Amino acid sequence: MLDKIGIAKRIAKEVKNGYYVNLGIGIPTLVANYVRNDIEVEFQSENGVLGMGPFPFEGEEDADIINAGKQTITTLPGASFFDSAMSFSMIRGKHVDLTILGAMEVAENGDIANWKIPKQMVKGMGGAMDLVSSAENIIVAMMHTNKAGESKLLKRCSLPLTGVGCVKKIVTNLAVIEVTKNGFKLLERAPGISVETIKKATEGSLIIEGNIPEMVID
Amino acid sequence: MINKTVANVEAALNGVKDNMTFMLGGFGLCGIPENAIAHLVKLGIKGLTCISNNAGVDDFGLGLLLQKHQIKKMIASYVGENEEFERQMLTGELDVELIPQGTLAERCRAAQAGFPAIYTPAGYGTEVADGKETREFDGKMYVLEHAFKADFAFVKAWKGDAAGNLIFKGTARNFNPVMCGAAKITVAEVEELVPLGSLDPNQIHIPGIFVQRIFKGENYEKRIEQRTVRQSN
Secondary structure (H helix, E strand, C coil), rough: CCCHHHHHHHHHHCCCEEEEECCCCCCCHHHHCCCCCCCEEEEEECCEEEEEEEEEEEECCCCCHHHHHHCCCCCCEEEECHHHHHHHHHCCCCCCCEEEEECCEECCCCCCEECCCCCCCCCCCHHHHHHHCCCCCCCECCEEECCCCEEECCCCCCCCCCCCCCCEEEEEEEEEEEEEEEEEEEEEEEEEHHHHHHHHHCCEEEEECCCCCCCCCC | CCCCCCCCCHHHHCCCCCCCCCECCCECCCCCCHHHHHHHHHHHHCCCCEEEECCCCCCCCCCHHHCCCCCCEEECCCCCCCHHHHHHHHCCCCCCEEEHHHHHHHHHHHHHCCEEEECCCCCCHHHHHHHCCCCCEEEEEEEECCCCCCEEEEEEEEEEEECCCEEHHHCCCCCCHHHHHCCEEEEEEEEEEEECCCCHHCCCCCHHHHCCCEEEEECCCCCCEEEECCCCC
């Protein structure tokens, strides 16, 4: 079974040369640490920066340079700043190549729910609805089951939706899954995890074809 | 040159009243109009509708207006990190409309640009689209979202001049430029009010035509919400 870093490392392999990438808060943020350093990638943050770098050294923090998680960041050579309308022009206009975000639930038709639990405090969707409504390439990073042990890969989402029919791929602590028009398709198993375990943890229909390889993480 | 300079925050906020709708720039606490917010607290006007990406934290930003119960309705995309906000929302004291961040930006920009409404794919098929007109373009569904109508826009820039021209810094730019000219009166507060002619016209982010009043803000705190650093080698 993978931990959060393992999930981030596996997703990092999906990041290709020349990609502009938007990373959500949580596990997705970790992905930046594991992208191969022999490829050219730029990270976009929806609050208005392209070409995000690592966190600043202590004493070099700038209150005017943050990411969408409100963390202090740095920029790399070639970076640019822009306003919120232009930022979402990049997103809705399909100029961002890959979006990686977390989820509470994903359905076998690609619906995603990640912003609201009824009767609990609602913090808001931020940029998630804009991101999922337009991105061509959306990867969800999440645990396969919730804290109660229930599957987060469902036939139908039970929580209020963030977007419909948009998720293409899911990387969990157990598996890599592609969302096809016929449902979830198992692509890879986490090291040491059996197909049977993944099947049990997946409520939605799971397509298993042939021999399912184990993920290569490092 | 049409001079937009006003002497201070008091003059800049002249005309604000109870029950008005305000736009306020900023993302989290980054690039918020600190001086305008502080003065709105001092004026004590109430029943306000505030359009802003976030609602500040308990003791800073729009949180200061919430503490004094001056806000009746908040239109935002993300409102975490604020216990007083949560309390007022749960007791029903505060009306909250949560909308997608890109939609928030574009509803401001539509008001700025003279569009009554825009179609966006964001929120289609979700509760955000409930009761709204939808339409198909080239096989994809979109939601009709209306331009905001606001009385004042309060924005914060890095540098400005008497003509109202503005330059923003880093990610403190965020919603500030799209709110300029999107309300009846746009009030810009700047860290540096520079002599006319010293800003390179090639480098101006917002031309002065979108700004009615400009003043030099005082004592910027620029609080950092999440101070994250890496260890030096």
